[in-house]
């Protein structure tokens with residue numbers, strides 16, 4: 058996990074998390090801070106392991122996708138941009154600095170861009186990679202809606218897998 062530890066101690070990475078924290082200081086609904094990113098990283102890897110895709114993709118790539126997928130969230134609060142695109146743009150130099158190669162970088166960036174797709178409805182002609190699919194599912198599964206105090210007001214609750222029971 059050497060590259061992952063390089064990534065999470067990167068100065069710019071810490072800045073983006075600090076911006077997210079600041080923007081969500083008074084947020085009532087789900088937050089997008091380090092704890093969420095770590096949960097998503099672990100679940101992404103777990104899902105890949107269960108699906109038998111972990112040899113091809115690897116633990117560090119799975120963790121990198123999870124740890125980076127929401128780093129541009131603050132930009133959405135401030136400027137109304139789509140955070141999957143901002144997160145992907147910000148992630149690229151961080152991945153390079155951490156030592157990920159071009160092919161891994163490409164795979165992780167694509168997964169970040171696809172993390173908000175609705176997998177049930179939006180499969181269309183876009184190819185979703187195993188990493189993209191695992192990240193997308195992990196993002197939803199990371200939320201413990203079953204015990205969330207905001208679930209009655211949450212617009213996403215009908216699509217959340219753990220609204221009534223714990224799955225992971």
Ligand SMILES: [Fe+2]
Nearest residue numbers: 126127140172
């Ligand atoms: Fe996100």
